Amino acid sequence: MSLYLDRIGVAYGRRPVLTGLTAAALHPGMLVGLLGANGAGKSTLLRALAGLLPAHGRAILDGTDLFTASGAHRLRQVGYxxxxxxxxxxxxxxxxxxxxxxxxxxDLRDATAQAAIQGIFDRLGIAELALRRMGQLSGGQRQMVGLAQVLVRQPRLLLLDEPTSALDLRWQLAVLENVAGQVHRDGAIALIAIHDINLAARFCHRLLVLGQGAVLAQGPPAQALTPDLLNHAYGIDGRVEACSQGFPLVLADRAATISADRRL
Amino acid sequence: MTAQTLAAGYRRFILGRMVILGGLGLAVVLAFALDVATGPSGIRLAELLKSADDPALAVILWDIRLPQATMAVLVGAALALAGAEMQTTLNNSLASPFTLGLTNAATLGAACAIVFDLALPGLPVLWSVPALAFCFALGATLLVNVLARSQGAGADTVVLFGIAMVFVMNALLWLVQYVASADAVQQIVFWTMGSLTRSSWEKVALVGLVLALSLPLSLRQVWAMTTLRGGEDHARSFGIGVERLRLVVLVRVSLLAAAAVSFVGTIGFIGLVGPHLARLVVGEDHRFYLPGAALAGALVMSLASTASKSLVPGLVLPVGIVTALVGIPLFMALLLGQRRRS
Known part of the structure; x- marks a missing residue:
């Protein structure tokens, strides 16, 4: 069950955001980090794959094009x-x-649903929050509950849009470890839009770096991340070094002069 | 917390909510009995029940008190259920059947019937006021829905069109009142105060029928609506067609509220307070919230009906006045109490 993204285009009205995005095949068990500057199209790609934005091109998952599949089929396969x-x-x-x-x-039986919910609260380490009102939870805690809503369904394709944006360091690691565990167990694929490049480099098997409506670079973090790419994708001067555990580590030195086409 | 204690904890929550719903149901029954036992004539329920052979007492019991008390329960339940669904689908805790200009349209319909002697063909004259009120209310909400759909049916769009409708209907009402006779204006004013004294078994049956048809449809969508409380983005991500759900709910709610207000006039507070009371005691899981709102609305309306007959001996005050004067301080006390506790 691999995922193929082929010449995907998405526009907001007349403004194109993605224009012919194509990526190498993504395989079961993979955590894929979607990187790129603000407005590069990370969220747009995820929303299109989730069926929430009209798109052209093809997104083939397990032989079915997600863009033409029925809503029910997509809902069974995809968690956003x-x-x-x-x-x-x-x-x-x-x-x-x-x-x-x-x-x-x-269609799920009550006992099965309960077991699944208890399991996900336990795995994410948030069982203490289960019987508290959402209005009493912090932003980060609500983000964890949001993640539980997706993971509990055990979808084959996980589309996570900045799942760690409201979390402290400990919980960022816990989330990505959990997602990696579930993806590995279920043979699923996770596409994760994320701003923390080092976190992505630490956990993701593959990176897709978006910019100018397409994929600027893709591959394992050690290959995809280069100073040139940082300059091209983010407009920064930076270095890519190896940490003591062998993961690539991005050090941002300074913002490069922003060209007109990269302004917010 | 282990998985077992979590399951047990949640079961306790569910049990607690079912007990609360049962308690609310019992309170409605008691309030209904109290309402039937109360009347401006001062005749007690025991006397009414013992004097089945007396036609005058039978009329008081069967033609006045019972239909009025039943209507109070049904109208309260209908308005509160409508309010609860509107607050969820419009994501606005201030929403009520009034938000879409529905009550204002009903008042305009009633005013037209009173001032211009309008009637619908085939309907008895006595029914012309509620019938036109119903038609106007339904027409106004359908218009809001059509306009909102043309603009994407976002919650803010629906509310904006609703507010516009309120102003348009008010302006038209003032115009009708401007050309009306003094007697007609007095009748319109009385209608807008809301009164249960216009109740009859036929009207009770109609409101009951609309409620009986609506409630099961509402309960079929409890999961979708509960999901919507997490935010539209999240609901969409679970495959909920938010705009479609909103329009379906608004049409259903319009029918419910139009049926209620066309027979008893403007009773504004119940559609707001019923959902809030239910939220306080059973939360927002719509499996409990929607029945809870209907029961809370029925309870408040029933108590208000009793109060309207008891506050001034020998006189029945318009129930719309009582719901506001007695209910709002009680509601504020509950809300402030909850805020202090949390």
Whole structure:
């Protein structure tokens, strides 16, 4: 069950964001980091794959094109975590996850649903939050509940839009370890839009660096990350060094002069 | 917390909520009984029940008190259920059936019937006021829905069109009142105060039918609506067609609220307070929240009906006045109490 992204184009009205994005095949068990500057199209790609934006091109998962598949099929296969945090509401965290599971899997038996929910709260280490109202949780805690809503469904393709943006260091690591564990166990694929390059380099098997509507670089972190790429994709002067554990480590030295086409 | 204690904890929550719903149901039954036992004539329920042979007492029981008390329960439940669904789909805790200008349209319809002697063909004259109120309310909300759909049916768009509708309907109402006779204006004013004294078994049956048809449809969408409380983005990511859900709910809510206000007039507070009370006691899991809101609305309305007959001996005050005067301080106390506790 591999994922093929072939000449994907997405536009907001007349403004194209992705123009012919193509990537090498992504295989089961892979964590794929989506990198790129603000506005490079990371979230747009994830939303298009989740069926929330019209797109052309092909996104083939397990022989089916996600862009033409039925909503029900896509829902079974794909789990999408939006960039926004789940709203602070009087719902219990447990109920938020239960509702997400029930909305997508109405056929599930009660006992199975309960076991799945308990399992995900346990695995993510947030069982203490389960019976608290969402309105009483911090932003980071709500982000963890949002992640639980996606992981509990055990989708084959995980689309996570900045899943660690509201988390402290410990929880950032916990999240990525959990996602890596689930992807490995289920033979799934995770596409993770993320701003922390070093975190991506530490956990992801493959990086897709987006810019100018397409893939600027792709491959294992050690190959994809180069000073030239940093300059090209982010407009910074930086270095890529190897840390003591062998992972590439990006050190940003200074912002390069921003060209007109890269301004926010 | 282990998986076992989590499961047990959640089961306790569920049990607690079911007990609360049961308690609310019991409170509605008691409030209904109290409402039937109360009347401006001062005749107690025991006397009414013992004097089945007396036609005058039978009329008081069967034609006045029971239909009014039943109507109070049904209207309260309908308005509160409508309010709860609107607050969820518009993601706005201030939303109520009034938000879309529905009540204002109903008032305009009633005013047209009163001032211009309009009637719908085939309907008895007595029904012309509620019938036109219903038609206007339904027409206004359908118009809001159509306009909102043309603009993408976002929550803010629906609310904006609703507010516009409120102003348009008010302006038209003032125009009708401007050309109306003094008697007609007085009738319109009385209608807008909301009163249960216009109740009859036929009207009760109609409101009951609309409620009975709506509630199961609402309960079929509890998961989708619960998911929506996490935010539109998240609901969409779970395959919920948010715009479609919103329009379906708004049409259903419009029917519910239009049926209620067309028979009893403007009763504004229940659609707001019912959902809030339910949220306080059973949270926002819509499996409990929607029935809880309906029961809370029925309870408040039933108590208000009793109060409207008891506050001034021998006189029945318009129930719309009572819901506001008695209910709002109680509601504020509950909300402030909850804020202090949290």
């Amino acid at each position: 975590l939006p960039q926004t945090l789940p709203q602070a509401s009087p719902l219990l965290a447990y109920e938020s996850v239960l509702a997400a599971l029930r909305a997508t899997r109405p």
